[in-house]
Amino acid sequence: MPFTPTPARPAPISQMGVIGWLRKNLFSNIPNTLLSLVALYVVWQVLSSVISWAFINADWVGSSRADCTSDGACWVFVSVRLNQFIYGFYPAEARWRPNLAFALLVGFLIWLAVPRIPYKKLGGILALTAFPVAAYFLLYGGAFGLPVVPTSRWGGLLLTIVLAVIGIVLAMPIGIALALGRRSNMPAVRLVCTIFIEFWRGVPLITILFMASVMLPLFFAEGVSIDRLIRALIGITLFQSAYMAEVVRGGLQALGKGQYEAADALGLSYWQKMNLIILPQALKIMIPGIVNTTISLWKDTSLVVIIGLLEVLGQVRQALADPNWLGFPAEGYIFAALTFWVFCFSMSRFSQYLERRLDTGHKN
Amino acid sequence: MTTNEKTEYNGPAIEIKGMNKWYGDFHVLKDINLEVARGERIVICGPSGSGKSTLIRCINRLEEHQEGDIIVDGMPLINDLKKINAIRKEVGMVFQHFNLFPHLTVLENCSLAPIWVKKMPKKEAEAIGMKFLERVKIPEQAHKYPGQLSGGQQQRVAIARSLCMSPRIMLFDEPTSALDPEMISEVLDVMVELAQEGMTMLCVTHEMGFAKKVADRVIFMDGGEIVEQNEPNEFFNNPQEERTRLFLSQILGH
Numbered sequence: 260m261p262f263t264p265t266p267a268r269p270a271p272i273s274q275m276g277v278i279g280w281l282r283k284n285l286f287s288n289i290p291n292t293l294l295s296l297v298a299l300y301v302v303w304q305v306l307s308s309v310i311s312w313a314f315i316n317a318d319w320v321g322s323s324r325a326d327c328t329s330d331g332a333c334w335v336f337v338s339v340r341l342n343q344f345i346y347g348f349y350p351a352e353a354r355w356r357p358n359l360a361f362a363l364l365v366g367f368l369i370w371l372a373v374p375r376i377p378y379k380k381l382g383g384i385l386a387l388t389a390f391p392v393a394a395y396f397l398l399y400g401g402a403f404g405l406p407v408v409p410t411s412r413w414g415g416l417l418l419t420i421v422l423a424v425i426g427i428v429l430a431m432p433i434g435i436a437l438a439l440g441r442r443s444n445m446p447a448v449r450l451v452c453t454i455f456i457e458f459w460r461g462v463p464l465i466t467i468l469f470m471a472s473v474m475l476p477l478f479f480a481e482g483v484s485i486d487r488l489i490r491a492l493i494g495i496t497l498f499q500s501a502y503m504a505e506v507v508r509g510g511l512q513a514l515g516k517g518q519y520e521a522a523d524a525l526g527l528s529y530w531q532k533m534n535l536i537i538l539p540q541a542l543k544i545m546i547p548g549i550v551n552t553t554i555s556l557w558k559d560t561s562l563v564v565i566i567g568l569l570e571v572l573g574q575v576r577q578a579l580a581d582p583n584w585l586g587f588p589a590e591g592y593i594f595a596a597l598t599f600w601v602f603c604f605s606m607s608r609f610s611q612y613l614e615r616r617l618d619t620g621h622k623n
Numbered sequence: 624m625t626t627n628e629k630t631e632y633n634g635p636a637i638e639i640k641g642m643n644k645w646y647g648d649f650h651v652l653k654d655i656n657l658e659v660a661r662g663e664r665i666v667i668c669g670p671s672g673s674g675k676s677t678l679i680r681c682i683n684r685l686e687e688h689q690e691g692d693i694i695v696d697g698m699p700l701i702n703d704l705k706k707i708n709a710i711r712k713e714v715g716m717v718f719q720h721f722n723l724f725p726h727l728t729v730l731e732n733c734s735l736a737p738i739w740v741k742k743m744p745k746k747e748a749e750a751i752g753m754k755f756l757e758r759v760k761i762p763e764q765a766h767k768y769p770g771q772l773s774g775g776q777q778q779r780v781a782i783a784r785s786l787c788m789s790p791r792i793m794l795f796d797e798p799t800s801a802l803d804p805e806m807i808s809e810v811l812d813v814m815v816e817l818a819q820e821g822m823t824m825l826c827v828t829h830e831m832g833f834a835k836k837v838a839d840r841v842i843f844m845d846g847g848e849i850v851e852q853n854e855p856n857e858f859f860n861n862p863q864e865e866r867t868r869l870f871l872s873q874i875l876g877h
């Protein structure tokens with residue numbers, strides 16, 4: 260008689276699904292059950308009070324602190340100041356300019372990141388040439404009938420984005436150059452790059468910003484004043500490029516020497532080898548590292564407060580010091596934290612998406 | 624020397640005279656003298672660490688030698704990037720671990736060097752790529768990535784990639800030793816075909832069947848020296864040196 264296996268019976272309900280999982284992980288024996296119950300009670304207590312403070316008992320609409328009557332969160336504080344948190348003291352009638360610049364930035368990112376959209380090369384070239392020019396005139400003005408908005412009026416989220424995006428975009432090529440220099444065969448180049456990287460990496464950003472504001476002017480003739488924003492950007496770029504260089508170096512080292520040898524053996528020149536073979540692969544390996552330093556730079560931009568620039572967190576703190584609005588630090592800091600979190604979390608997800616998309620099935 | 628003279632050059636494909644190489648204090652290659660005629664097929668064998676890889680890697684300057692002369696296709700190998708790249712254009716190399724570019728498709732792997740080194744139009748380079756992928760019998764894999772191929776297929780792509788530069792000399796460094804046994808023959812078949820077409824080949828391998836079939840000369844290295852060289856029949860049946868006999872008994876014994 261031929262052997263016919265009886266079909267496997269489905270697992271009993273109590274062993275699968277949510278109930279099965281709960282039973283297996285939380286209630287497998289008496290001590291575990293007790294611990295689970297205590298933990299659930301604590302979580303419930305914390306969550307319910309947070310929810311009732313932040314949502315149920317909160318005040319959402321109004322225009323002054325008198326509108327905050329309940330004992331929950333006073334979100335009026337945030338909604339009244341929202342424009343300041345986003346734009347700083349950027350003139351209200353010109354706010355469409357940063358909005359448009361930001362829309363362009365997002366547009367270019369989508370163009371470059373979504374595989375289905377064609378003309379990637381054109382998009383890349385425009386993003387690196389036309390976009391910076393457009394963004395400059397939109398934000399700063401001074402041409403095409405756009406009145407100048409001095410950088411001293413920029414602030415809030417706008418300033419955070421400007422500092423972080425420019426810092427990262429400039430630090431990328433400098434970091435790559437430094438990393439290649441550090442691995443160069445020429446001892447002088449190697450030495451210079453190593454010293455540069457180790458110097459900037461060894462100094463906290465806050466001191467660099469301070470030096471940029473105090474010491475940079477000493478290098479220039481009297482009367483020549485450099486914009487505070489530019490000073491901050493110089494400091495941030497140097498700092499970030501040192502970190503980027505180390506990320507790039509890690510990526511280069513992770514690549515086997517077989518790739519270098521294969522490129523050499525085919526007769527590719529040094530720059531061809533780097534641009535066509537090594538960097539595309541190294542950059543893929545480096546995505547998590549790049550995103551990591553980008554996220555920390557994003558948060559570090561709040562340090563520019565030391566030279567008197569107020570990004571999101573700076574604006575929040577300034578608003579908190581307003582005598583009319585004393586007593587809402589939790590609302591202010593939660594708003595700032597959420598703003599940072601939304602951007603940093605999106606970057607983190609984006610990097611995971613990129614890694615998956617660039618995977619060609621080869622573990623090198 | 625102009626390109627014209629080079630293509631007309633008909634002296635030996637490779638001349639190595641009194642070549643020595645050290646890694647620090649370690650003397651890896653000791654007074655190597657070797658002349659390879661055009662169209663000659665040479666198999667190099669020897670125990671692990673005897674310097675076989677180092678020797679063939681000196682020929683296209685993946686390793687630098689310290690003493691003696693290496694002349695490839697009439698061009699002396701000196702410390703000059705232009706000269707080195709001119710030599711590398713004429714010398715193809717196949718590695719033990721394939722070293723394909725994992726971020727490029729199979730066809731892109733093949734057309735890359737013709738496009739960038741030979742400045743060939745993309746269409747033409749791709750046509751050449753397809754031609755050689757057909758020669759190694761995997762044209763249908765052209766648009767896959769190397770990571771999606773088997774080891775044997777990858778090694779055949781690596782051979783095609785080298786051939787796309789129309790090299791006059793091919794170097795092979797243990798091309799089958801990283802492969803599963805059932806894939807060795809598909810790679811060896813391609814190499815045999817290449818040998819029969821008259822390619823000058825230097826092959827580090829322990830595939831003695833291949834040596835017997837196509838080699839004009841077998842070279843045995845040990846301790847950084849060329850210990851013995853002979854045409855395959857004599858080499859296998861009548862080795863002169865004790866060290867050769869010991870080595871042969873080890874690799875043929877099982």
Ligand SMILES: Nc1ncnc2c1ncn2[C@@H]1O[C@H](COP(=O)(O)OP(=O)(O)OP(=O)(O)O)[C@@H](O)[C@H]1O
Nearest residue numbers: 646649651669670671672673674675676677678797
């Ligand atoms: N970069 C290096 N630095 C120092 N020593 C090296 C280096 N590369 C190789 N060697 C040494 O030189 C010797 C010859 O190495 P080589 O790779 O040429 O041997 P091989 O004959 O190809 O051996 P195998 O059969 O294991 O591939 C070995 O002893 C090796 O340890």
Ligand SMILES: [Mg+2]
Nearest residue numbers: 675676677797
């Ligand atoms: Mg070897």
